[in-house]
Amino acid sequence: MVKQKLIVIGNGMVGHHFLEQLAARPERALFEVTVFCAEPRPAYDRVHLSEYFAGRSAEDLAMGKVDQYREWGYELLLNDAVASINRKEKTIISASGTTRPYDHLILATGSYPFVPPIPGHEHARCFVYRTLEDLDAIRAASEDARCGVVVGGGLLGLEAANALRELGLEAHVVEFAPGLMSVQLDGGGSELLKNKIEDLGVTVHTDTATELIEEVGGRLRMQFRGDRELVTDLIVFSAGIRPEDKLAGSAGLELGERGGIVIDEACRTSDPHIFAIGECALYDNRIFGLVAPGYSMARTAIARLCGESASFTGADMSTKLKLLGVEVGSIGDAHGRAEGASAITFVDEQAGVYKRIIMDGAGKKLLGAVLVGDTGDYDQLLQYHLNGIELPEQPEQLILPAVDGETPALGAGALPATATICSCHNVSKGQIMEAVQGGCCSLGEVKEQTCAATGCGGCAALLKNVVDEELAALGVEVNNHLCPHFEFTRQELFHIVQVGEIQTFDELLEKHGRGHGCEICKPTVASILASLWNDHIHSKPHVGLQDTNDTFMANMQKNGSYSVVPRVPGGEITPDRLIVLGQVAKKYNLYTKITGGQRVDLFGARLEQLPEIWRELIDAGFETGHAYGKSLRTVKSCVGSTWCRFGVQDSVGMALHIENRYKGLRSPHKIKMAVSGCTRECAEAQSKDVGVIATENGWNLFVCGNGGMRPRHADLFATDLDDETLVRYIDRFLMFYVRTADKLQRTSVWLENLEGGLDYLREVIIEDKLGIGAELEEQMARVIGTYQCEWKTAINDPEMLKRFRQFVNTDEPDEKIVFVEERGQPRPARDDEVVKIAEPA
Amino acid sequence: MNQVAINPAPWQPVCQRSDLVANSGVCALMGDPSATGPLAGRRSIALFFIPHATPQFYAIDNWDPIAGAGVIARGLVAEIDGELTVASPLYKHHFRLRDGACLEDSNVCLRTYPVALDGDCVSVALAPDRQ
Ligand code: SRM
Ligand SMILES: Cc1cc2nc3c(=O)[nH]c(=O)nc-3n(C[C@H](O)[C@H](O)[C@H](O)COP(=O)(O)OP(=O)(O)OC[C@H]3O[C@@H](n4cnc5c(N)ncnc54)[C@H](O)[C@@H]3O)c2cc1C
Ligand code: SF4
Ligand code: FES
Numbered sequence: 001m002v003k004q005k006l007i008v009i010g011n012g013m014v015g016h017h018f019l020e021q022l023a024a025r026p027e028r029a030l031f032e033v034t035v036f037c038a039e040p041r042p043a044y045d046r047v048h049l050s051e052y053f054a055g056r057s058a059e060d061l062a063m064g065k066v067d068q069y070r071e072w073g074y075e076l077l078l079n080d081a082v083a084s085i086n087r088k089e090k091t092i093i094s095a096s097g098t099t100r101p102y103d104h105l106i107l108a109t110g111s112y113p114f115v116p117p118i119p120g121h122e123h124a125r126c127f128v129y130r131t132l133e134d135l136d137a138i139r140a141a142s143e144d145a146r147c148g149v150v151v152g153g154g155l156l157g158l159e160a161a162n163a164l165r166e167l168g169l170e171a172h173v174v175e176f177a178p179g180l181m182s183v184q185l186d187g188g189g190s191e192l193l194k195n196k197i198e199d200l201g202v203t204v205h206t207d208t209a210t211e212l213i214e215e216v217g218g219r220l221r222m223q224f225r226g227d228r229e230l231v232t233d234l235i236v237f238s239a240g241i242r243p244e245d246k247l248a249g250s251a252g253l254e255l256g257e258r259g260g261i262v263i264d265e266a267c268r269t270s271d272p273h274i275f276a277i278g279e280c281a282l283y284d285n286r287i288f289g290l291v292a293p294g295y296s297m298a299r300t301a302i303a304r305l306c307g308e309s310a311s312f313t314g315a316d317m318s319t320k321l322k323l324l325g326v327e328v329g330s331i332g333d334a335h336g337r338a339e340g341a342s343a344i345t346f347v348d349e350q351a352g353v354y355k356r357i358i359m360d361g362a363g364k365k366l367l368g369a370v371l372v373g374d375t376g377d378y379d380q381l382l383q384y385h386l387n388g389i390e391l392p393e394q395p396e397q398l399i400l401p402a403v404d405g406e407t408p409a410l411g412a413g414a415l416p417a418t419a420t421i422c423s424c425h426n427v428s429k430g431q432i433m434e435a436v437q438g439g440c441c442s443l444g445e446v447k448e449q450t451c452a453a454t455g456c457g458g459c460a461a462l463l464k465n466v467v468d469e470e471l472a473a474l475g476v477e478v479n480n481h482l483c484p485h486f487e488f489t490r491q492e493l494f495h496i497v498q499v500g501e502i503q504t505f506d507e508l509l510e511k512h513g514r515g516h517g518c519e520i521c522k523p524t525v526a527s528i529l530a531s532l533w534n535d536h537i538h539s540k541p542h543v544g545l546q547d548t549n550d551t552f553m554a555n556m557q558k559n560g561s562y563s564v565v566p567r568v569p570g571g572e573i574t575p576d577r578l579i580v581l582g583q584v585a586k587k588y589n590l591y592t593k594i595t596g597g598q599r600v601d602l603f604g605a606r607l608e609q610l611p612e613i614w615r616e617l618i619d620a621g622f623e624t625g626h627a628y629g630k631s632l633r634t635v636k637s638c639v640g641s642t643w644c645r646f647g648v649q650d651s652v653g654m655a656l657h658i659e660n661r662y663k664g665l666r667s668p669h670k671i672k673m674a675v676s677g678c679t680r681e682c683a684e685a686q687s688k689d690v691g692v693i694a695t696e697n698g699w700n701l702f703v704c705g706n707g708g709m710r711p712r713h714a715d716l717f718a719t720d721l722d723d724e725t726l727v728r729y730i731d732r733f734l735m736f737y738v739r740t741a742d743k744l745q746r747t748s749v750w751l752e753n754l755e756g757g758l759d760y761l762r763e764v765i766i767e768d769k770l771g772i773g774a775e776l777e778e779q780m781a782r783v784i785g786t787y788q789c790e791w792k793t794a795i796n797d798p799e800m801l802k803r804f805r806q807f808v809n810t811d812e813p814d815e816k817i818v819f820v821e822e823r824g825q826p827r828p829a830r831d832d833e834v835v836k837i838a839e840p841a
Numbered sequence: 842m843n844q845v846a847i848n849p850a851p852w853q854p855v856c857q858r859s860d861l862v863a864n865s866g867v868c869a870l871m872g873d874p875s876a877t878g879p880l881a882g883r884r885s886i887a888l889f890f891i892p893h894a895t896p897q898f899y900a901i902d903n904w905d906p907i908a909g910a911g912v913i914a915r916g917l918v919a920e921i922d923g924e925l926t927v928a929s930p931l932y933k934h935h936f937r938l939r940d941g942a943c944l945e946d947s948n949v950c951l952r953t954y955p956v957a958l959d960g961d962c963v964s965v966a967l968a969p970d971r972q
Contacts, residue, residue, distance in 0.1 A: 485920070516894065518919035519928045544864030548915045548930035551865075556930050560910035607915075807870040807885070808856040814885070816904075816911050831909065 003032040004103040006305075007092060009082045009247070011035050014278030014294035015108035016043035016064045021299055023072040027306045033074040034100055036092075038081035039131065042066060047291055052135050053163050054716050055679055055686070055693055055700055061132070085251035087271055104273055104305060107261060108298075109244040111279040111289070115237045116151070120213030125220055125234045129160045138236065142167040145233030149173075149222065151210060153180040157238035158323045161202050164236065165324070166719065168696060172203045172230065174222070176239075179206060184319060184330035188345060189370040192354040196326045196373065205230075243280045243287055256282040265311040267301040275301040288315055291455075292423040299426065316386060316423070320371075320378045322759075329375040332385050333358055333368035341367055346399045348373075355399040357381065364390050369399075379462045387419045413469050421462055424455025429466055436470040443467055443753055460757050482743065483520040486513045490668065490743045494528050503533060504541040523547050524743045527630055530666035531738045532779075534786040536793050538800045549628035552804070553790055554610055557603060559817050559828040562610060564590070564602040565627035566617050567663060570637040570655030570675075571598030580620040588613055591825045597634035597672070599625060604826050606813055608806045614791045623789040626663065630744075632671045635659035636684065640677030640694065647677035649694030654723070655683075658692075658730065664787045665734065665780075668741040668750075672707075686714045689747040690730055695719070699726045703733060703761070706748035715751070715758050718766060728777065732765045735776040852957065852964045861890040861898075861963065866927065868903050868914035871967055886954065886965060887914035887927070889938060894925055898956040899938040900965045905929045906949060913951070 008015050019035065022028050037043075042064030052061060069076045080094045091101045113128035115121050127138050142148065148164035150157045153175030164171040173180070179190030180197070194204050205224075212223035213235065222230045243260040254262040254270035260282025267275045267283075277297035279289055288294065293315030303310035318331040336343050340361030347354050353373035360367055366384040371377065377399055384391065384398075392398070415421075417430035427450045440446045446467050447453050453460040481487045486508075488496065493508070502508045505525050509517055517525075526545035530537060537550055549555050554562035566581070581600050585592045588609055590602040605613055614624075626632060635658050638644065640651030655675040665671070674685040675692040685691030691702035697720040705714025718729060741750040754760060763769040794800045806814050818834050819826035855869045872883040885903035903911045908931035916927040919935065921944060926935040935944040941951035955966040 484922075515923070516891070516918070516920035516925060518921060519917040519933070520919075522917060522919075543862055544918060547917055548912070552915065556912065556915070558908070558910065558931065560912045560915075560931075802860070803862065803867075806868065808860040808867045808888070809869045812870060814911055816885075 001030075004030060005101055006031040006033045006104045006106070007082075007100060007102040008033065008035045008106040008108060009092070010108035010110055010244075010278070010280070011037035011039070011043045011064055011076070012108060012110040012278065013043055013046055013063065013291050014110070014298050015106070017291075017295045018106060018108060018277060018298035018302065019064070019069070019072070019074060022302050023074075025302070025306065028072070031104075031305075033072075035069065035074055035076045036080055036082045036094055037076065037078050039133075040079045041132075042069065042076060042078065044132065046130070049129075049132070049135065050159050050163050051716065052132060053139065053166055054719060055681070055702070056713075056716075057681075058132050060686075060713055082247060085247065085274075087251055087274075090273065102273075105275070106301060107248055107269070107274060107276040107280055108278045109247060109280045111241040111243050111287070113237060114240045114242045116210075116239050118210050118213055120215075120220075121237070123213060123215065123220065123235075126213065127234065127236045129156060129163075129236050129238050135163075138163070138234070139167065141234045142169055145169055147172070147232045148234045148236065149230060149232045150236045150238055152238035152240065153177070153204065153206065154183060154238065154240065155181055155319070155321070155323070158197065160236045160238050161197075162324045165200075165202060169233075170203075171201070172205065172232065173197075174208050174210060174224075174230075175204070175206045176209050177206065180204065181328070181330075184334055184370075185328070185372065186335055186356060186370050188347070188356065189328075189330075189334075189354050189372045192347075192352065192372045193323075193326060193328060196352055197324055200324050200326075202324065241279065241287075241289055243282065245280055248274075248276065248280070256285060260287050263297075263312075265300075265313055266304045267297050267312055268304070275304070277301055283312060284314055286314070288317065290315075290317060290319070292426075293317075295424065296426060318382055318385070320375050320382075327371070327373060327375040329369070329371035329378040329381075331369040331378070331382055332366070334370045336368065338367055344396050344399070346396070348401075357395060357399055359391060359395060363395065366391060366395075371399075379459070383415055383419060383462070387416055389414060415466075421466055422450075422452035422455065422459040424459075425451040427452040432463065432466050433470050436467060437474065440467075441471065441476060444749065447752070461755065464755055480742075482524060483518055485509065485515045485517050485521045488512070490524055490528070491740050493525065494531075494739055497525070497528050498532055503529070503535075505529070505545050506541065519547070520743070523550070523630075526550070527666045527668065527743075531783065534664075534666075534783050536788065536790060538790070538794060538797075538803070543803075550630075552607065552610065553624060553628055553794065554605065555628050557828065560607075560814070561603070561817050561828070562605045562607065563627070564605050564610070564613055564617070565595070565599060565625040566622035567625040567659070568599040568634075569659035569663075570635055570652050572637070572652055572656065577620060577622070580617070580622075584613060584616050587616075589819075589826055591827060598636050599634060601627070604819060604828070606806065606817060607804055608811075608813065611795050611801055611804050615795050618789070618792050618795065623663070624791040629666065630669050631664060631666050632659070632662045632673070634672060636672075636674035636688070638675075638677050638682035640675075644677055646680060647694065648696055649677055649699065651675040651677035651683065651692075651694055654692060654694075654699070654726075657723075658690075658727070661727070661784060662730075662734065664790075665738070665783050667734070667738050669744050669746045671734070671747070687711065688714060690733070692726065698722050701726060701729055704747040704751040706746050708746075710748075712748040717758070717762065729765055731780040732773055732776045733761075735780050736761075736764060736772075739776075852966050854959075854962050854964045855886075855888070856963050858958065858961045858963055861888060863890055863892050864918055865889070866914035866916065866918070868911070869965070871965060884967070885911050885914075887916075888956070888963065888965070889918060889927065891918060891925060891938075896956075898958065898963070899925075900954040900956045901927070901936065901938060901941055902951040902953075904951075905931065905934070905936075906951075907934050907943070907946065908932050 044061040080096045082092050083095045085092050093099050113130050148169040149172040150161045151174050153173045161171045161173045209225040245261050248261040261276040263276050263281045269276050278294035297312050300310045300312040320329040336358040343358045345356040356370045358368040369381045419429045435446050435449045453463045480489045522545040585602050590604050593601050595601045635655040637652045637655030641647030672688045673690040674683040674688045676683040676685045677694050687705045687707045691714045693700045699721045700719045701717045702714035703717045706712040818829040820829045866887045866889045869886050871886050887901050887903040889899040903913045912930050916929050919928050925938045941953045943949040957964045
């Protein structure tokens with residue numbers, strides 16, 4: 001079979017989506033694919049570009065991966081722009097001189113920032129905000145700058161202003177129009193936004209036209225119309241985007257009057273062999289400057305290439321976002337331009353909330369909406385708008401604050417099956433229902449199968465509603481009982497134990513459970529009791545509740561021997577202690593290994609040796625490392641400012657502080673943390689449950705990262721915290737997790753299942769929306785106050801020590817545990833190496 | 842006394858009642874390398890004491906043949922479908938305390954032994970258990 005030659009020009013977000021979607025189809029085999037990418041790296045997540053300043057690396061933002069493309073069988077040419085298209089011969093020539101024939105061409109060249117031709121705009125300290133290289137340049141320039149100005153008060157301009165502020169600059173926004181975000185907001189919304197943003201320390205100059213930029217005394221002077229001026233150190237232009245259509249234009253393809261490659265419903269340009277998708281394409285005289293419409297064009301083009309009949313007929317440009325911490329939402333016809341439109345506005349000046357809905361003349365349909373300061377109603381309003389659902393009698397109820405929680409909630413049930421729930425991945429309600437009917441019974445499974453809510457995340461709450469309703473409709477009783485012995489979730493049991501002040505498993509079983517318990521409920525309840533009351537895990541009533549590792553406070557190895565892991569907080573250890581570890585290992589013939597958690601693991605201890613080994617370690621000042629527990633493992637650290645030339649804070653000191661603070665805390669699953677001394681992130685904090693990264697002004701806090709089988713990068717939770725606030729947030733975060741997570745749920749999975757996600761978590765932890773902040777801190781204080789090294793207590797208690805006998809009736813060791821030597825250390829003997837011992841089989 | 846051996850069996854005193862741990866297991870070394878008959882060879886046995894169950898005492902092989910390690914005594918006692926089992930610590934197979942059957946693998950069965958309490962002395966009969 002001769003493959004058709006398909007060339008994709010441009011590897012931005014939309015180009016990547018095209019390639020990814022194509023790879024998922026069997027028809028992929030019909031094409032020989034070549035990708036030209038003008039940037040030095042494959043596609044990355046431009047939507048989250050600003051997070052590059054907040055600690056995300058280029059790698060984190062990467063979408064297209066070189067290996068992945070290779071696996072898909074695509075040829076990827078980086079750093080090579082296509083210079084011309086010869087449509088007659090159906091070939092292209094690239095800047096590096098490569099010539100390629102094509103059968104189909106996909107133009108995904110995106111757009112470029114528009115820089116108004118103000119005299120002086122080409123100065124070296126004037127920047128744009130679109131690529132990683134732009135951000136690198138801005139960061140470098142900010143190092144010796146005090147003040148930065150963004151020209152343009154649109155969505156991107158405000159994002160850029162926030163970035164400047166986070167780089168520690170005094171930030172200004174200069175806007176030509178009378179209001180901010182004039183495309184998305186009406187006058188009232190824009191005014192409120194301006195006030196809010198000024199409160200945050202960004203100076204906004206509206207109605208301001210820049211006439212000249214000149215260098216004066218090493219700084220930049222901006223001359224405004226009307227004799228005003230501003231002196232700054234750097235300028236970022238964010239005055240809109242222009243479609244990248246030069247290549248198409250010189251190939252003679254039809255362009256729009258004000259630019260953009262004209263496409264039809266099939267996403268074809270005026271040449272039927274050439275498609276254009278994403279921000280370079282002009283449909284119905286419009287450019288769509290968001291990813292979701294671009295993705296939808298990509299899918300349309302693929303369908304057409306495969307002989308199907310999909311169409312792109314425009315897209316909804318509604319947006320919801322948070323700018324400088326201010327929630328902003330805009331739906332449909334935000335300015336009420338339609339004929340006969342009427343509007344209802346709600347303003348709460350004190351709370352800084354502005355909401356406006358725009359309806360058709362009959363008051364039946366929602367044409368648009370503007371929300372500033374509170375976008376809680378966005379999802380619901382958007383569904384009214386997109387699906388043409390008839391408005392309630394009194395539409396104002398939709399935006400008025402709830403009286404006794406009486407907002408007429410539009411249940412997911414009211415939506416038609418065709419309603420789009422996730423616009424990033426174009427997932428309809430029908431597809432979600434199918435996934436549930438097909439056996440997905442949790443939010444996580446539905447997300448994995450349909451991709452819904454894995455893009456911008458804006459649809460997560462609605463997705464959960466649809467999933468829940470569908471489960472209920474199927475009569476699936478969502479049984480989240482812990483096990484047959486307790487008809488409660490872990491969270492409910494936690495509450496029962498706390499409120500009822502229940503102290504033992506037997507008491508709980510008697511009052512709220514049945515039977516004898518099992519290996520699910522026993523350790524779970526033991527963990528809850530420990531989180532709340534923090535008794536020694538060996539004290540009488542708790543014996544028998546723990547898995548073997550907790551019971552013997554060591555990790556069982558494959559041959560029944562154990563490993564010993566003393567705590568080495570932050571990975572910092574004195575030579576003397578290091579020597580002790582060596583001496584103990586040598587004396588008991590233990591295999592030693594440096595772990596991935598910056599400490600030393602001693603393997604091969606027999607049960608009866610554990611107390612002696614620990615006695616020696618404790619005498620030398622060691623404590624248990626809880627390597628066996630569902631509890632804090634290690635706080636990894638880098639050397640930080642004490643030694644490292646780049647360090648900006650004492651990361652080791654902070655790691656020690658938090659490791660000592662939270663050691664011993666029992667939790668639903670293990671908890672790992674790390675502290676890095678600067679953004680180079682040598683401690684890999686972004687892969688931890690709690691990650692702390694030093695900044696010039698304090699600490700950035702990341703949460704809910706995970707290594708292991710399903711790695712997840714931690715989310716940036718709060719920035720520039722002082723020591724005290726950092727610790728307070730971690731206290732609250734951990735206790736909230738301990739309270740509400742399911743058994744054996746790492747923080748990553750917990751967050752993914754938490755209704756409201758990261759924003760909700762911030763509301764609970766930072767804004768204390770539930771009013772439980774103080775309680776969480778108190779609870780943590782109690783755990784910290786009652787900390788004991790479990791091993792220290794155990795070696796001083798003869799009753800506890802009795803458990804560490806191999807046999808109750810003799811002191812002989814277990815002759816079935818056999819070691820052989822390898823690379824100068826012992827290891828468990830394999831079956832074929834063990835001399836058969838006389839025990840009847 | 843909770844269990845009485847029907848047949849005269851080679852009873853061996855093992856430990857004191859206070860050596861047992863409620864709701865959990867301990868391990869004992871049984872048999873006599875120099876003897877012949879049922880007592881021949883050595884064998885480690887896991888003893889469980891479950892105060893709220895009937896019977897209260899169980900003796901079962903300590904060797905987990907699936908994991909290839911002597912660790913049953915250190916397993917967690919779990920009630921599964923109304924039956925008491927021990928979950929072996931390494932790979933969590935469940936063995937019924939009553940008869941040693943493995944719930945996950947019908948080809949595997951541990952031996953169980955009668956346990957008797959004489960005053961404070963716990964004895965186990967090493968009679969080969971036919972099942
Ligand atoms: C010793 C060590 C490997 C090493 O030689 O370096 C290790 C060894 C074990 N890991 Fe690990 N993990 C070790 C670092 C890690 C890391 C890396 C890290 O912490 O920086 C990870 C990935 C990071 C993470 O957890 O997010 C890691 C992810 C896991 C997982 C998968 C967790 C997940 O959420 O997917 C398990 C399984 C589990 O916990 O259910 C696991 C479980 C285990 C257990 C406990 C398995 C077991 O039950 O027997 C291993 C026994 C340890 C022992 O006997 O002492 N280990 N394990 C490391 C001990 C670190 C320490 O000092 O405490
Ligand atoms: C800071 C920022 C924040 C944003 N936030 C959001 C948001 O919250 N929500 C949202 O929906 N959208 C947002 N956007 C817009 C979104 O990023 C774009 O809609 C999207 O990236 C468009 O994708 P694209 O592939 O069409 O274009 P691009 O991502 O621009 O990719 C085009 C690629 O083609 C390359 N190229 C151009 N010409 C050639 C050539 N001749 N040969 C080879 N390669 C070529 C370019 O170098 C570029 O790499 C944001 C954009 C920015 C900059
Ligand atoms: S993270 Fe920064 S401070 Fe820490 S070692 Fe690396 S470069 Fe140095
Ligand atoms: S709408 Fe963006 S992830 Fe669903």
